[in-house]
Amino acid sequence: MEFKNVEDLIEFLVNAEQKAFNLYTKLATQSNNKEMVHIFTEYAKDAMKHINRLKEVKKDKLLSFSVEDISPDKFVVPNEYPIHISYLDALSLAIKREKSQYKLYSLIASKCEEKGTKEIFTSMAKVVATHNLRFEVEYDEYAATHTT
Secondary structure (H helix, E strand, O other), X not given: OOXXXXXXXXXXXXXXXXXXXXXXXXXXXXXXXXXXXXXXXXXXXXXXXXXXXXXXXXHOOOOOOOOOOXXXXXXXXXXXOOOOOOHHHHHHHXXXXXXXXXXXXXXXXXXXXXXXXXXXXXXXHHHHHHHHHHHHXXXXXXXXXXXX
């Protein structure tokens, strides 16, 4: 798999954000921790915001660089997960997704010459980095109290 053009890259990002939205919505219904329900709900909203921003970037043709050196294989996280995924496995998947998105958004930001577009991707990279850290903290805390 490879990106043929910037539009392919944006579609890849939109699909990844949609999958994140689906996962976080599911996690919000699975968690017994009220704080994490709130966090998952907020992160799902962030994913929708990212989808909308990406669609604006595509519509306004704000990206204009070669995607030849960007391999989607480096950023692919499993698309499917079991219907009855454990909470820890779901958190692990969320961590992998956020790390992957961070790397890709950071790479795109580094390729952007236009300041406003660079800021869009830098901002999204910061958001997913924050998500990743919060998921790692929750993973560690939950694992410490729920595993033998």
